């Protein structure tokens with residue numbers, strides 16, 4: 001079983017409006033609206049995106065490899081910009097919301113989340129507190145991140161939440177198993193792979209990251225599963241994994257330092 005998922009974050013009207021002190025997500029993930037339109041058009045010329053959700057797509061797959069567009073964090077731009085660009089092309093997205101950020105500056109409030117769902121988009125959990133290193137959490141901490149977050153979203157949506165994405169990309173088997181135990185049926189992580197795994201009945205999907213330096217053509221290439229760009233991401237990811245394993249906690253400190261230098265400089 002294979003699927004191609006692209007992981008986006010913020011889309012702002014103009015890139016210099018991306019205020020990292022408010023948004024929390026690193027600015028190097030942000031795209032401006034015009035560039036985002038070009039990304040979507042590149043994807044559309046290469047491969048139509050199914051309107052259906054992953055869970056629905058699974059039932060009617062056959063040999064087709066579906067493509068999913070995902071947006072992490074629950075930023076307000078999901079409501080003010082991204083959703084309407086997807087809808088203009090008759091597509092729907094997967095929006096993953098960090099529940100403790102709901103209604104805080106720069107993030108969607110409950111009514112915006114509810115409206116996106118009514119418009120046919122998928123709303124999933126992106127944990128409750130967006131922990132920096134999920135794979136280091138204890139079992140009760142993981143259980144709490146998923147269950148608190150899903151409960152809050154379920155209260156808002158009036159339906160069960162079945163999808164989620166891992167915060168900050170620190171995935172482990174334990175993270176997948178805790179998601180399954182919380183009733184999550186589809187979990188997106190950040191491993192740049194097409195193969196779909198499974199943990200205790202929960203499907204585990206990788207994602208190819210789209211950053212501000214990714215050209216629109218790059219998104220199109222990734223969506224078609226082109227070997228070179230997909231492989232390039234996998235190579236970088238594996239190298240990063242080694243760096244994380246060697247540096248441990250200091251990797252996070254160095255990363256934070258680099259990010260703050262990049263966003264403020």
Ligand SMILES: [Zn+2]
Pocket residue numbers: 072073126130167168
């Ligand atoms: Zn995130």
